[in-house]
Amino acid sequence: MNFEHLRALSAVVEEGTFEAAADRLHISPSAVSQRIKALENAEGQIMVRRGAPCTPTEPGAVLLRMARQVQLLESEARHTLAGGSSTRATTPVAVNADSLATWFLPVLSDAAGWTDSTLDLHVEDQDHSARLLRSGDVIAAVTAEPAPVNGCRVQPLGAMRYLPVATPELRERFTGAGGIDWEAMPVVRFNAKDELQRRFLRVRGTTGDPPRHTVPSSEAFLAAVRAGLGWGMLPELQLGTDLDDGALVLLDGRAHEDVLLYWQAWKLDSERLERIGASVRRAARHLR
Amino acid sequence: MNFEHLRALSAVVEEGTFEAAADRLHISPSAVSQRIKALENAEGQIMVRRGAPCTPTEPGAVLLRMARQVQLLESEARHTLAGGSSTRATTPVAVNADSLATWFLPVLSDAAGWTDSTLDLHVEDQDHSARLLRSGDVIAAVTAEPAPVNGCRVQPLGAMRYLPVATPELRERFTGAGGIDWEAMPVVRFNAKDELQRRFLRVRGTTGDPPRHTVPSSEAFLAAVRAGLGWGMLPELQLGTDLDDGALVLLDGRAHEDVLLYWQAWKLDSERLERIGASVRRAARHLR
CATH class of the missing domain: 3.40.190.10 (Periplasmic binding protein-like II)
Structure with missing residues (x-):
């Protein structure tokens, strides 16, 4: 599988349009389109539903999740190699509205000190956040769902x-x-x-x-x-x-x-995932 | 067209499931289902996409909008006839998140004094609120869209x-x-x-x-x-x-x-719509 193609896939889904994805990747929209088509030809399946916004198909979501895991690992490796001067990795995390309005806020202060990553918060209720974890739209979630989503580990946060x-x-x-x-x-x-x-x-x-x-x-x-x-x-x-x-x-x-709230996160040996998990658990001390 | 059928349609779409709609209408889920089917047979078109949650089809949205206009007028007439003792009508209104977080709050205090209606707020961005107005999911919206949605009148609120x-x-x-x-x-x-x-x-x-x-x-x-x-x-x-x-x-x-923000509301001779419009315009005096 080609890294460039996977990067194009996640840019299209994250930005919503081929144009915005092209902007982000500093290439032309037609280059983005070619990469997506190459990916679809190689796998023999449609990966992106062209719409406003563009959304991943079911096979697209499988690749997307893999792409995001690869990106996370890749950017951590690069960060270590470069001695901390590389570009930041996005950390997409789902959190329910009431948590974001209350005990979750100290995580934002912690994140202000992380120079290797940016936070990409999704405000969702429980049902939706399980779907986001499965599709790879987020790598971790604060959720009321205690049953682990496939490929995730679960830790109780409190009530x-x-x-x-x-x-x-x-x-x-x-x-x-x-x-x-x-x-x-x-x-x-x-x-x-x-x-x-x-x-x-x-x-x-x-x-x-x-x-x-x-x-x-x-x-x-x-x-x-x-x-x-x-x-x-x-x-x-x-x-x-x-x-x-x-x-x-x-x-x-x-x-x-x-x-009862839980922290569900991908089973992945990632320093960043560890760090945000630790920050969330610290903030969750205000829970019962 | 049958009023009971229209009421079943809007209950199913507002509550999301046939069971919850049945709960609200104090009838059995199978009675709800029969009414929806009767409506669909009479019009020869599917009105509700059965899913979780249930959503209106395109023809369903047309009926839904009409149903809500009828309900608003009906409940106002009934309220006048009963001398103010009838049940409340729902007032579904879209508002963007930043407005709800700031200048819109006095509308909530005003609404606390209205004994004939309840507020049903939808927090949506501009694009989405035009869709909600068209489908009849809301009867009015605070929006950045100056072009009137079909069947709506527009008033500037300020910047x-x-x-x-x-x-x-x-x-x-x-x-x-x-x-x-x-x-x-x-x-x-x-x-x-x-x-x-x-x-x-x-x-x-x-x-x-x-x-x-x-x-x-x-x-x-x-x-x-x-x-x-x-x-x-x-x-x-x-x-x-x-x-x-x-x-x-x-x-x-x-x-x-x-x-720039605008108040878009259905063109309908409704006391309630007038009143919430007046309350929104009053609150909007804090805008530039």
Whole structure:
């Protein structure tokens, strides 16, 4: 297999178009196209779905993953040979939105000190990050999925605790003689896949369908709950002083939901992968 | 056309599965399936791509948009008839990430006071939000696209100003006798489509390829720049006191990029659409 062809494949998929890939590789778009075609002819399979953006086919994804592993190893070898003066390698990593909004941030500070690599973060939920690991789009992921993705090793990071909170005004407005009216009090969810609020209601035997707002950003979700739009299950780590200073109140002092998080990373003897893994585990000490 | 069938269509697409749609409509999954099939038989076209999640086909998207317009009008009529005691209508709106992280937040507070509707926010970039408007997935959008989407009216909201900033340490490290070494100083971008940094470099005649980190969250992007991971074009509105207290410095006192934002909304005589439009325009007074 030809290294140049593999490099063209990953550039096309990472940049999305043949033109942008050409820009990055400092060659012409037609040279990029020739390399992809050469790769496809050699393997007898289509590797890239030409579209906006370009995406890998299933066989393309297999090669892509291999290409990225090779690139990582190659750039580490080159870095060692050059005594640290070579170009940087990209480190693509998936992380869920709530982690990126809270305990993951120190990893960014650590990465600021790494002169041999750049961070390429993908914000994805669990299901998606397993797919990204399999396809080679990322080399590691913070995920709630404990079952190792094929070719990856898994390490537990700890639990992210979610608490049911609202503004005191909202709780007041929906509290009657029988306690909180869970069927009437509006709820905020992150997106259609966010089951945390629904699960909490189901455990309490609420069968109705409370008004439901959707706010798909961790920070805006907190802002929405603070603004009194509805109640929500919020990461303990994100609440700061909100509970102490009374901006938000706990709706149930004993209820919480713990989401266990894991670090899934390619089984690859790579210094960079080791280093980011160590940084993530250090940052994860804030988890339970 | 049958209202119940249309309602089943939008529930399946919004919830993603027949089971979740059944849950929401308080009917059985097989009843949902029968309604979708009846709709497909009546129109002679497949309306839903059965998958995980279920998505509308092209004809399905046409019906979906109509279904949502009908639902909005129907629920407003019902609300008026019932004197304000009916169930809430969903208001699906697209907004770009940087707006949601900054000037859009007061809309959430306004929405907390609306008892007849719930907010369903979609965080999307420009290209995608035009598609969402066309398909009827959203009824309005904050977007950088000035050309009206078919069936929508457009109002200018103002400009979001982006400034090139970095930590003083990063600037120091990459400043030599000839000024800032733009080809060597690492840069942070939001995602592959984020051209703001690249455009800034191109205008200055930088031809090289500086190390590039990717951080696809508005808040984490700011955190990354604050951590010294790289420089970036940041919304003026997001900087707070960072420039005054010296946490970040301007890399070029005169350079900035203004992104004009627009409110695109369905042409529909709807009180709710009017109201959220007014709230968005009020919040947009913080734009330039």
